[in-house]
Amino acid sequence: MSGPVHSMKIGGQGMSSPYPIVSQSEVAIVPVIDISGLRKTARERSLVVKEIGNACGRMGFFQVVNHRIGKAVMEGALEAASAFFELPEQEKRKYESGNLREPVRYGTGLKDGEEVTRNRRFFIKHYAHPLEEWITCWPANPPNYREKMGEFSTQAREVGLELLEAITESLGLGPTYLTRRMSGSMQVIAVNFYPRPHTPSPGSTVGLPAHSDYSCLTIVLPNSPGLEILDPEDSSWKLVPVVEGALQVHVGDHLEVLSNGIYKSVVHRGIINVDETRISIASLQSLAMEEKMEPAEELIDEDHPKGYVGSSYMDFLEFLYGNELGQGWSFVDALKIK
Template sequence: MGNSAQERSLPYVPDCYVVPPSCEPRDVLNSNSEIVPTIDISRLRSGDVERREVIQELSLACQQFGFFQMVNHGINQSILDGALVVAKAFFELPAKEKMKFMSNDVYAPVRYSTSLKDGLDKIQFWRIFLKHYAHPLDRWIHLWPQNPPQYREKMGKFCEEIRKLSLEIMGAITESLGLGKDYLSSRMDENGMQVMAVNCYPPCPEPATALGLPPHSDYSCITILLQNLAGLEILHSTDHSGAGHWVLVPEVKGVLKVHIGDHVEVLSNGLYKSVVHKASLNEEKTRISLASLHSLGMDEKMSVPNQLVNDENPPRYRESSFNDFLDFLVKSDISQGDRFIDTLRIKD
């Protein structure tokens, strides 16, 4: 730990970082720059007719992509820029300062590490990250880094604004499922989890041979992502067989990305799909991404609502919690294609 190839800026990619085609067949699924759904979130705050139109757009995006971009979300650009600046500054600190937070304990509320599980997985990934809990903020912020000096202030403000936006988006999602906009919002507001994954992908000398993160889906209800460079790719499934192609999500300043997570797939009984995504690398530039993951409380179970179940449409998923996901993470290897959502599906 603290001695990884990406941390040392090695001029070559060690063998343990080389992703074999059997794990990630990039010669079959070619990336492209298709247009992904973009939703004007300010229209959710308009009259009933316009709100219904936006919720329909959101519903289609959740069904077809499991992903959409948000414009006019209402968060000031200075707050977004400030969070990216302090994130980058943290990763530029001396190793001794970052090592204070070094941990492979996935249950730790604040931890610095590399790859997925530092040095433990069969394939390593060209990534450095700091993860920390962010809600309720006053419970966790004193555990965050004090260096750089403005980290707590600027990242804290970002987390607060993103969390308020997440509740609005979750209200629209539950409304789109016919459950009403308040179905989950009060539970997520009072006891919900917000986990920040502050990711750094340093320049990689051979970006075609390695990955920042392997194909995976997020355990959460939704993830809201801010990035400074393109590098996020989503898998757009074009048929029921699961076949599809990779879409490179373009980077536009100020635009936020929303990933549908495993728990919204459960909530919708499979109507909405958690998006499979990966992080590709840049040969010259460092990519920073701030992923804010939102879910119910640590031990609170997400299950298929009774309102979405009948004789023709039985429950297709078992209930689970954030803590169940952490248990899965300890014993599984995401680099080998293990997915939490697959453990929740009820076999016919």
């Protein structure tokens, strides 16, 4: 059904890695779950649901295969992303904005006049559900961007809904507990581009600082290694291996809230790849813009009191206006009832 990826060192002594060196971190032991069993017999489904629940409970992260997004769709999205970031800077800056509520927003972690900074990435983010409402706001250049990214966005959302059904089932809430509220939900596509540094520095160079996602669930398609997760068991950074054909799945803050802390959102960061540029495409799924996520009443009792206040995607944006990502501020920590 699934297989762990065993720990090894890269960038130092020990087993060599087939991937470019991006970090001195140990490689994470991450479940790789075959989710085709969710669509088979009741027994097979229950086994996969248990696997997913165990992964959410341990580190809030896993990878999935047999998710029904074809290789051509994934490659098409990555190629469209690469083509966008190869455009002249003037073309990309058409979408630049400091307004976090803009449905399409381009930005960079680079500071003006600095060629190399600790936080180094470029990104474009855009709303993606319902697709027909937002796709005309997306970049029209390169010409196939909307088509290729739209195909991936639609299919990634379907994978997310299937996983959310399994996750709420694993909590004993039933498969439709959350998905019945998702028809008007938010989906944000965040496309991150980490250029190869001109002057590589030893060890890890952070492109995206440590954070957890506000979402219920985040599904990520990477083109190369560079994602590190914070292992809750020993508080160390672990490099996530790239598994061919797999998607990476993050538990987000709102799922931690829903589960009343049974599942934890995963703290992660993006690392610069010293040998090549790196691209990741993230599909973040949450409830509607102003709909608040609360802990499930079924998971609250005398021994497990309510641990979080309710919050919405809009609340998260307000939080960002006053707190800089990666500077020690955490959205989910701000929601915890002390």
